[in-house]
Amino acid sequence: MEIALRAAAAAARRGEVPVGAVVTDAAGHVLAVAANRTEADCDAAAHAELLALRAAAAHRGSPRLENCDLWVTLEPCPMCATAAALFRVRRVLFGAYDPKGGGIEHGPRVFDTAPHLHRPEVVGGLREREAAGLLRAFFAARR
Numbered sequence: 001m002e003i004a005l006r007a008a009a010a011a012a013r014r015g016e017v018p019v020g021a022v023v024t025d026a027a028g029h030v031l032a033v034a035a036n037r038t039e040a041d042c043d044a045a046a047h048a049e050l051l052a053l054r055a056a057a058a059h060r061g062s063p064r065l066e067n068c069d070l071w072v073t074l075e076p077c078p079m080c081a082t083a084a085a086l087f088r089v090r091r092v093l094f095g096a097y098d099p100k101g102g103g104i105e106h107g108p109r110v111f112d113t114a115p116h117l118h119r120p121e122v123v124g125g126l127r128e129r130e131a132a133g134l135l136r137a138f139f140a141a142r143r
């Protein structure tokens with residue numbers, strides 16, 4: 001989560017919403033690190049999680065990330081939660097909860113309501129204060 005937080009902080013310095021994501025394998029080795037790139041790529045779907053999942057799968061040479069974990073500083077949105085299920089990650093571990101945009105513990109609760117999808121284990125609230133603090137500082141500076 002430390003690496004994801006650092007990626008999020010670096011994203012904020014580039015003017016991106018500070019969300020960072022890391023994919024690790026079963027042994028805990030880092031396969032991919034990403035942060036939001038929606039502004040840089042002019043891509044509204046360039047969320048940290050999606051970028052990290054794609055990079056990890058490319059690195060592994062397989063679209064399946066079985067036994068891999070997705071670490072992300074903010075509760076994934078419905079799109080990224082669905083992507084985590086499609087990539088078949090073992091666990092999704094996130095920092096801050098996102099009552100407005102989250103798709104796991106909030107909103108559509110993707111893993112609970114789409115029974116056809118692989119269902120990763122979920123751990124929320126890891127280093128929540130730091131993850132939420134990055135977002136708060138970023139949006140406060142823009143007001």
Ligand SMILES: [Zn+2]
Binds near residue numbers: 078079
């Ligand atoms: Zn997302």
